[in-house]
Amino acid sequence: MYRIMFVCKKNSRRSQMAEGFARALGGDKVRVTSAGLEASFVDPLTVQVMAEAGIDISQQTSKPLSDFRPEDFDAVISLCGCGVSLPPEWVTRDYFDDWQLEDPEGGDMETFRRVRDQVKERVVKLLQELP
Secondary structure, rough: OOOEEEOOOOEEEHHHHHHHHHHHHHHHHHHEEEOOOOOOOHHHHHHHHHHHOOOOOOOOOEEHHOOHHHHOOOOOOOOOOHHHHHOHHHHHHOEEEEEOOOOOOOOOOOHHHHHHHHHHHHHHHHHOOOO
């Protein structure tokens, strides 16, 4: 089982979307978690746009990265360009990528949908590339 950590600044939107898609699409092949450089809350608009895509993330919570150990993950994906702010042990996992996707915070539903679709596209590609 491949262990993936999705990281964002607050673990409110993009990383929550990625966790939801990876969990739904990855099946038994992956174990997925998301966290933020700081914990916050799961944005209700994120829950709503994911429900539109048929994925329920209403039980997901925002968690701080400090609650986790890097050695417990094979892949670390930053969704916000925060890779430069991560401790070195996180960016030196077997697989690291920084997707640098737009934060939909404060945007309308179309913005959230656009970002959701970008996240899904990246997650699908990631899951296809897993060993």
